[in-house]
Amino acid sequence: MMSIIIIALLVNLLMDTSESFSVVVPRDQIVAHVGSTVTLPCWISPPENAEALEIRWYRHDQFSNPVLFYQHGKIQDLQEESFRNRSSLTVRSDQSGGLKDGDVSLRLEKLRIQDEGSFYCYVSGESAYDSSKVVLKVTDPPESSDSPDPSDPWKALFFTLLICALLGLAGLILYKYRQKLIGKKQADQNPKDGLMEKLIKKAVGEETIEELRKHAVQITIDRERSHPDLRVTKDCKIMREAPGYKHTGEGFPYELCALGTQRFTSGRHYWEVSFTQKDTPPKHYWLIGVAKHDRSDLTPSSGSWFLCSDGDNGFYINSDTPVKLPPTLTPRPEQLGVLLDYDLGLLSFYNVKERKHLLTMSTRFTGPVVPLFNPGVGDPSPLVILDCPEPVESAVESSVESSVPLTAQTPDGPIQK
Template identity: 65%
Template sequence: MLWIIIVLLVNLLIETSVSLTVVVPPDPIVAHVGSTVILPCWISPPENAEALEIRWYRQDHFNNPVLLYNHGKIQDIQECYRKRSSLTLRSDQSGGLKDGDVSLRLMKLTFQDEGPFHCYVSGEHLYDSKEVVLKITDSSGPWMTISISLILLICVLLGLFGLILCKYRGKLKGHEEKTMKELENRVVGDANIEELRKHAVEITIDREHLHPDLTVIKDCKILRDSDKYEHTGEGFPYELCAFGAQRFTSGRHYWEVDLAVPPNPPKNFWIIGVVKHGNFITKDSSALTPSRGFWFLCSDGPRGFYTNTDPPVKLSLTPRPERLGVLLDYDHGQLSFYNVTERKHLLTISSRFSGSVAPLFSPGAGDESALKILDLPKPAEPAEPSPLLSNNSSDA
């Protein structure tokens, strides 16, 4: 009788042990106030999650979830997240719940949304939970602080000096609406290429650390594979990478790369991104990860577009980019890519940079077109006042 009881207890422990694996990104997800974000979470290896319980909750509020899915449908959504949260796909290639994708979409983000979100998935005898950290940033910079200060000041002045401010109300209201409109344009909408180019920097190829099967011409701006290079055709030639001669340790830096030289079609093979200074390229793609100091977007011909993140993000980009814009926001840990011709934001990789990083380029192999780093016009500086005008003003 005793051994039967022991066997039953062992079986019970096995059945109730954690044997379902939930996976989330290792780094915090960074998003702006007012935007929409996806908190990725999936089951590995993939399995159908339609019959499982999926519970997203914050900190210790397990019984008051942000979103609860069970018995094949959404059962509950926390009051402050109604009409703002839903289950979604973490990428265009995701199979959704049938493929074990239990990612959460949050819309109209506020500063109160910052912090950890727990993804809890459970079945009849198994469960697992992981934490995704959401970081909220204010993309409008000092304008938001100025706007809030103005609004508070206006409220106080209206309370104390309502009669005095009455005749100025139209002017103040117009200034407030203009300020809020500027903030909104910075948070949402298509890519503002002119705004991005305010952070433009000159980029050149570092000849001293150039792979011998790469050719650089025209002031270290044009890069292509050598005529003598023989590619086996088995996978992307990751070793054919070049580094930018510039190094960055802070701030925002923007550059553009031409991927089509008429009459040739756009390039099918390329890598564009950044790399931690001092790292070396290898043929082994598994070594080219963000944790080892590599961040890039790759175009691998018929295999499509993908990032080197873990897991990789696959994109369906139509039409194929002819000019790619890159914005490195070192301080906020973001690397963003833009289709300059279509004026569209393609992707932002969020990570943590340390030390100095340099631009990273690869022209791939076999394309007719080369990869060309563009010289962007510097933003016009405000003209200095005329000395004659200054003298007249002082005399007055």
């Protein structure tokens, strides 16, 4: 009886001492003026060495385009362009020990008016993560002693015209920067800019599943371009790893991919994939996206874009520097919707059962792209490409380049290669 009590106490002690921390920031907003340098304090509680942790500072909805990204003991090159050479990690006070004491504060130089707003500090370790928000208020610079004498009307007029010219120049720079971000020409060169902005806004989550399915296409697997260790049904709709396949590498089995038969060069196209079958939990391992028709490997620079579910390791999007997403893709999708907007360069993912938008990747497509699938390994359920209602085709939107039949019934027989 005494030994049982001792074992229970040890288990509770181990649970109470499990690795965990909180990210702490000041309650009040931080105020600084244009052109100055400011520190956004942030630290880990209880204090611990943060040199081996992942530290990400980002703005709202810009997790994959951070202000600063620290990983593997150094600041990575992945960064929002407007903060390049202006952001760094610093200490919040002279008494701070920096990263060794869990101080992950952000230093911003040459403040701009557009820097005002919320900054999110996200810290992640092997078994714990947390994030907090710091609000930055940017004010006008303090008045200079060289201010014009209001009694001299000529000086007052000169400085008024100078200020107007500077404000006009700043507005022009901001306008051109905004146009560059959305990958378009200036509004006076493209009269359809207003329509394009509405389409982008729709593509990131305002459309219902029923509206998305108006752009549905029937997708099949190109058996000739699937990995030899994949088992694919005769109708080219269901796939999983072969019974004898042994994944000997580390991490997700990226090589276990299959490409769709259909090729897209313009327009909007939507398809759905199921990760469950009756009486089994949703798949924990899968990779869904698009790739160039002649792709050679799985990087955006070589032409592939995807969302990956890697079991307990979480969700990832494809980028030249791998980006781990926060745990917001819950509950784990049982049915995933994919919307490819080729013309706008957008790839969006939706949780069909929960009827919600998950995320959107922005890029620029060149040449034909095809659907990309990977069923992962170790799940009882296969990956199933579903049949959606066929879209109403038009001369503008029809761009599927395939002679393969677009409808197929799922067989009841065994999966065959």
